[in-house]
Amino acid sequence: DTAVSQTPKYLVTQMGNDKSIKCEQNLGHDTMYWYKQDSKKFLKIMFSYNNKELIINETVPNRFSPKSPDKAHLNLHINSLELGDSAVYFCASGGSGYNEQFFGPGTRLTVL
């Protein structure tokens, strides 16, 4: 059983399109996250949800909108895609406080 899964694994699209990335975890964790990894491998938190409630929203354009239908799912919707959105997006889940986080396999987004 995959603990944290993401779909799709690869996403190639044109500028201006709208796309979604889905994430699901079966670990029973209360908190889920989205991270962005740029071309230099730098990882940065984008959003954090705890029990379907937004906890952290870092400096991310409002074209990015996370949605959590239940605590096992956290989807990322991106409007009006731009070239600079090309990156690998990782979903993660974890407990509150200082527990480790479990990462999905990543979604490589390429905007042409």
Place this chain on the structure above:
Amino acid sequence: GNSVTQMEGPVTLSEEAFLTINCTYTATGYPSLFWYVQYPGEGLQLLLKATKADDKGSNKGFEATYRKETTSFHLEKGSVQVSDSAVYFCALSRDGGSQGNLIFGKGTKLSVKP
């Protein structure tokens, strides 16, 4: 603010060489510290962690000790293998009850040659 600084790579070693990847941090309060590893084309996996000062995390021959006096969490392995080739990330959990999101260093790419 909270931050993590790790040595820049790439690091290239021969098999069975000794590995050290330096990591220092700046944080308010008492964060937990982590090393994650990313193998080519894969997501991040937790390698080891330490939650308080003087704790030593260890896994798969890798070790790191939480040193509060030097604000460091250096990763070491006595004898690396080709299969250890990957990108290694040092990270801390953010303090202040913010649900524990991670702040990462920039990653260090390790290449081990046979």
